[in-house]
Amino acid sequence: MSEVKKIATRDSYGNALVELGKEHENLIVLDADLAAATKTGIFKKAFPERHVDCGIAECNMAGIAAGMSTCGYVPFMSSFAMFAAGRAFEQVRNSIGYPHLNVKIGATHAGISVGEDGATHQCNEDLALMREIPGMVVINPCDDVEARAAVKAAYEYVGPVYMRFGRLAVPVINDEITYKFEIGKGVELRPGKDITIIATGLPVSESLEAAKFLAEDGIDAQVINIHTIKPLDEELVVKAAQATGRVFTVEEHSIIGGLGSAVMECLAEKNPVKVTRIGVRDTFGESGPAKDLLHKYELDAEGIYKQIKAAL
Incomplete structure (x- = not known):
């Protein structure tokens, strides 16, 4: 029997951004000097003019994303969960959550499975932090099919969305042909x-x-x-x-x-x-x-x- 296909959901995130980028010119991707790790580098290669590297400055990136969203863009700001939800919490709360802006947060490398990077990078608190922000949608997909569908749903939703992606390759358990993703429906x-x-x-x-x-x-x-x-x-x-x-x-x-x-x-x-x-x-x-x-x-x-x- 053949082995179950395994894909890291951070890869799904990068691939989904490219597919959406082909359809929507207002989609902008921001990262904090981690494009290779978060897989936003895939988008950068396809649409270099719509990718902004904000450097190791996640808090500033949140402010930039907030500003872009008021100009008709749909920004996806990306970093490790520890930095996107942890380091930039105040800016996400006050600059994105409070005015309920149309910003999407793609947080990769979440949880224990970050592995060798250790406790400082294994964010096990991000869902709790993001749940607390009024009006924030919080999504945690289980496989490649669901992750790509979640990114599409996040783009279509008007308002702040936090998406959690992993570093470790996980089994693909959903059928892409029959799977239907709906925010808020288990x-x-x-x-x-x-x-x-x-x-x-x-x-x-x-x-x-x-x-x-x-x-x-x-x-x-x-x-x-x-x-x-x-x-x-x-x-x-x-x-x-x-x-x-x-x-x-x-x-x-x-x-x-x-x-x-x-x-x-x-x-x-x-x-x-x-x-x-x-x-x-x-x-x-x-x-x-x-x-x-x-x-x-x-x-x-x-x-x-x-x-x-x-x-x-």
Whole structure:
């Protein structure tokens, strides 16, 4: 049997920008001296006149993007998640979020899977930071198909959007022909009657594998992909909780403030059930190969399976 195709969602981001650039002359890409890493270099090669390297000055880049958006352009500002959401938080909040400008933030190299770059670059707090900004749409795609569709949807949406992309190549689990992306709408990937696993980003494919392990133990797990953390698909989350009565959230992000928090906030108000959060547990990461780190922090299929079994 042939191996599953794997693509890093940061590559998907770069490729999607080029495709959109062919259709829309008002699309501008800004980066902070990281075009090769964020893959905006692909766009730069295709449309050099519409690519702006702002240098290692992410805060300034946010201001430039804000200004361009008021002149009829649709700017995509790109950097590592740690810099786009972390270093430039004030400017994103005050210059983009507060006036609700039409700026798109493409944040790559998020989560533990940044690997050898270590704790200073492994941003496990960005979803929490961006969720807090009023009016900010927060998207975390799980594979190449979804990532490219998300970039297109972000362009079409009028308002600020934060998109999270990864460095590590991940399995392509969606069918490009049949897949439909809609901001704020989750996707049921696997039906199940015993428990619900709600995942986002990189751990979505790992959660599907964990569900297979659980099935061998007689546990029928529903798997839901929440690609939009904000606005959250509360209808789908509540429906799943009502059906199974037991929910697990899985994210390559701190369990504080991200998907787990969003799901718990929703269910606490609308349908209280037991929820267990699986993610980075109030700790910094460390330097090491991405796959080894995902295993150590129990964010691979085996780790997710073990944590669910222990909680049950």
